[in-house]
Each structure stands twice: as structure tokens, then as C-alpha cells.
Amino acid sequence: KQEVTQIPAALSVPEGENLVLNCSFTDSAIYNLQWFRQDPGKGLTSLLLIQSSQREQTSGRLNASLDKSSGRSTLYIAASQPGDSATYLCAVGGSGKLIFGQGTTLQVKP
Amino acid sequence: GAVVSQHPSWVICKSGTSVKIECRSLDFQATTMFWYRQFPKQSLMLMATSNEGSKATYEQGVEKDKFLINHASLTLSTLTVTSAHPEDSSFYICSAFGPSVTGEQFFGPGTRLTVL
Numbered sequence: 001k002q003e004v005t006q007i008p009a010a011l012s013v014p015e016g017e018n019l020v021l022n023c024s025f026t027d028s029a030i031y032n033l034q035w036f037r038q039d040p041g042k043g044l045t046s047l048l049l050i051q052s053s054q055r056e057q058t059s060g061r062l063n064a065s066l067d068k069s070s071g072r073s074t075l076y077i078a079a080s081q082p083g084d085s086a087t088y089l090c091a092v093g094g095s096g097k098l099i100f101g102q103g104t105t106l107q108v109k110p
Numbered sequence: 111g112a113v114v115s116q117h118p119s120w121v122i123c124k125s126g127t128s129v130k131i132e133c134r135s136l137d138f139q140a141t142t143m144f145w146y147r148q149f150p151k152q153s154l155m156l157m158a159t160s161n162e163g164s165k166a167t168y169e170q171g172v173e174k175d176k177f178l179i180n181h182a183s184l185t186l187s188t189l190t191v192t193s194a195h196p197e198d199s200s201f202y203i204c205s206a207f208g209p210s211v212t213g214e215q216f217f218g219p220g221t222r223l224t225v226l
Contacts, residue, residue, distance in 0.1 A: 032213050043116075043203055043219035044154075049212060089153065093213050096142070098205075100153045 002027045004092050006101035013080055014109050021075040021104045023090035028068050032093040035064050035075050037086045038103070044089065048075070080108045112138045112208035116218035123194055124226055131189045131221045133204030139184035140206035144215070145177075148201040160187040194225040 003026045013019055023033070032051050036044040048057045048064040050073070056065040063076040073090055087105045091098040113136040123129050133143055141162045146154040158179050159167040166179035176198075178190040191198055203220040207213065 034214065036217075041201075041222070044205075044217040046214065046216065049214045051212065091154075091215075093215070096159065097156060098144070098215055099156075102153045 002030075002092060002094065002099045004090060004099050004101035006088075006090060006104050008104060009102065010105045010107075012107040012109065015080060015082060017080050017108075018076070018078050019080055019106070021077070021088050021090075021106070023073040023075070023101055025071045025073075025092045025099075027092075027094070028071050030068065030092050030094045033064075033066055033073050034091045034093065034098065035062075035073075036089045036091065038089060039086050047088075077106075080106075082108050082110050084108050112136075112206070112216040114140075114204065114206055114216050114218040116202075116204055116221050118221060119219060120222040120224075122224045122226065125195055126193055128190055128192045129194055129223060131191075131202055131204075131223075133187045133189070133206075133218055135185045135206050138206075138209040140187075141184060143181060143187040143204055143206045145179060145187075145189050146203045146205070148203060148220075154203060157189075162187075191223065194223070196225045199223055199225045 005024045007022045034049050035047045050066045061078040066073045087103045089103045091100045115134045117132045143160040145157045148154050157172045160179045160181040162181045168174045181187040205215045205217040
């Protein structure tokens with residue numbers, strides 16, 4: 001059974017810092033991995049999608065990497081801004097389903 | 111990107127009543143949609159997979175008689191919470207595979223259900 005873990009559960013940083021969010025999964029037989037952002041009381045916004053054959057994806061200040069063999073993905077946020085404050089969820093796709101981690105709640109202080 | 115909508119965005123109902131939540135793919139056809147629930151400060155839990163024209167597949171522990179799913183068209187899936195109780199209060203989110211073959215899922219904005 002696939003299990004997805006995100007560390008840390010919460011993170012507070014000053015504005016401008018670069019930061020890394022971690023995601024690990026137990027079964028390396030995945031189809032893809034998605035990173036999402038969720039603001040309080042809102043739905044999910046897709047940030048990046050990495051196919052199982054890819055190593056990384058970039059979008060603006062965000063860079064996501066995937067190491068399938070070790071069961072790990074990281075989301076790198078460069079030059080963090082207060083508007084980046086949200087909960088970040090990673091989800092592993094396989095067998096037609098997405099399995100979510102518990103999320104990392106990020107607070108970027110001005 | 112593909113757009114998924116949900117209606118209503120929030121609903122308050124009395125205990126014992128039934129509530130229907132709609133999930134629509136606005137600019138693409140979705141043969142498969144997914145229903146999740148999310149409790150406060152927790153992650154999303156997959157409830158069921160909704161397949162157009164066939165019965166939904168429920169995850170272990172989810173009562174299919176309580177959470178009725180109908181996927182009658184390629185753009186609409188509905189979740190009906192029957193005989194709702196306060197413990198059913200939650201945030202319900204649907205998703206669908208987008209039109210590309212990447213397997214990317216697109217999520218609706220969610221429906222906040224409060225059962226009094």
C-alpha cells in the first residue's frame with residue numbers, strides 16, 4: 001500500500017529565503033507525482049507535475065525533483081514571498097489514483 | 111489548463127436530510143472523476159472513483175449507500191450524502207483527469223458541508 005509522507009509538517013521562514021519541502025513515498029512504482037498548493041478553505045491548485053520518467057520540472061520560482069528509486073521528491077521555492085504562504089501537498093499517482101501526503105504548511109513572514 | 115467546477119461551494123443542512131454536490135468538467139470531457147473528503151487540518155482522503163456510465167468504485171471503509179455517486183454524462187458527476195449527520199461535515203473535493211495523456215488531475219474548488 002502506497003504511503004506518502006511530507007516533512008516538515010510546518011515551516012516558517014523570513015521573506016526572501018530559499019526553501020525545500022520534502023515528500024517521500026514507499027512504493028516506487030508510480031505513474032507521476034504532483035505538487036499542489038492549498039490556501040485555507042480553498043481547493044487545490046496544481047503547481048507541477050512530474051512524470052515517472054522525468055527527473056525535474058520547473059515553473060517560475062518553483063522547481064520539483066523526483067528520485068523514483070529512493071522514493072523522494074523535493075519542491076524548491078526560490079526567493080520566498082509572503083504570498084507563498086499556504087499548505088503544499090504532494091500526491092503520488094499510480095493505478096489511476098492519487099495518494100496524498102499530509103502537507104507542509106508554509107508561512108513566509110514579511 | 112482544464113477547469114473543474116463544483117456546486118454548491120458551501121451548504122448547511124439539518125441532520126437527516128440529503129445533500130447533492132455537483133462536479134463538472136467545464137472545457138473537457140471526463141470519463142473518470144474522483145471524490146475526496148478533507149477534515150480540518152488533514153490531507154485529502156480518496157472516497158471513490160466515478161466512472162461515466164458505470165458504478166462508482168468506493169475505497170475501503172466508505173459507505174456506498176451513504177455516499178451515492180452518479181456519473182451520468184461525460185462532464186458531470188454528483189455526490190449525494192444521504193441522511194447526513196454532523197460527523198459528515200467536511201470539505202468535499204472532486205477532481206478529474208485532464209484532456210492530455212499526462213495523467214494530471216485537476217481539482218474543483220471544493221464544497222464545505224456543515225450538518226447541524
